[in-house]
Amino acid sequence: MAFHHTQKAFRTILDALSFPGKINQLDKSKNDMEPFDSRTALVCETLLDSEVTFHVVEEGQSFAHILRVFTGSHLTDLDKADYVIIPEQTSVDRVVDSLSVVKIGNLVNPHKSATIIFEVGSLLKGYHYELIGPGIKTKNELHCTIHPEIIEKRREINAEYPLGIDFILIDSQGNVVGIPRTTQITEVM
Template sequence: MAIDQVHDLQQVYRNLLDCMARPATIRKVEQTTGLSEEQLPCNEALFLCALTVLDAEVSFCILAVDGKTEKLAEMITSYTLARETSMEQADFIIVLQDAVKDQVHKTLSVCKMGNLINPQQSATWMIEVENLSNNGGLTLHGPGVKQFKQLQTGCSDTFWQTRNRKVKEYPLGIDLIFADQLNQISCVPRTTSVELTEVS
């Protein structure tokens, strides 16, 4: 793989931190993997985010069509030594664009959200989307957002309604990372209030 796993992934990590600190901020991931579309079962930005935050101490679950799930799981384990596990136990939930919506909603309902003693023991979601923009879709409020900000992810109303229920008992909840086909990323942490502003 062409990417420098120290220097390049540090740049991705800085972008992720910036996006988590400033929800709905969209950042371009300039780094590349050197892998072709045929070799990579997801977009580059999503894969780079996975390489950046996963390691041998954490687990993951992939939601996608079967062939892609197996291939991506093998690649992630090979590069990071992270282990694949169930949706209920995973530290990271990786969702590809072709994932079945019912499976996504079920996983969202049962995934880890931490507890009052260890709220950090929750699931972080990494979601592949077609296009991220700051035009409509959602209105975000909360820490790191001046007044309000809009974000369009393409995720369904049902997804966001379930997400909002998961974060009602802060500090419990889940954090979301989005990555699109243009290698853009954006984040919605559990501290962010999300209002639906249009029918998706």
């Protein structure tokens, strides 16, 4: 039964990354992975396994232990992690500093970059952003609580395509949005 649950979540995450800015809805995890939000837990259960590594920004040992137990994935340093999980309560400065050291791939292996699993307060209100790029007909708009300094840091990191990072944004209402490295995102004033 859990397999079907993560299969559905995988299709939802894939749809979110295929159509940047489209708000998709995630179910709650069937496992209690406190202190993670239930939807963040489901994304981690779906994407992390024994073949990948992870790092939790602002983590305590309990975060890492919980993820290892439920996913079989391996904890590593921030600059080596395949997946970086950023809890909602993480400060803007800490997020920007963390993004400065995540792996962005190289020209031979651009896919060897980090995917950022990012908890945000809301994907329905907050700052106003415009998204353009593959998977978007003309432009998409996104209102979310992710701070513009973080978006600017992402833009700097992703400036030399195909190098860069992908974002998976999750809010506590179960909304998920994918922002792959190919998507340009700018704040609308």
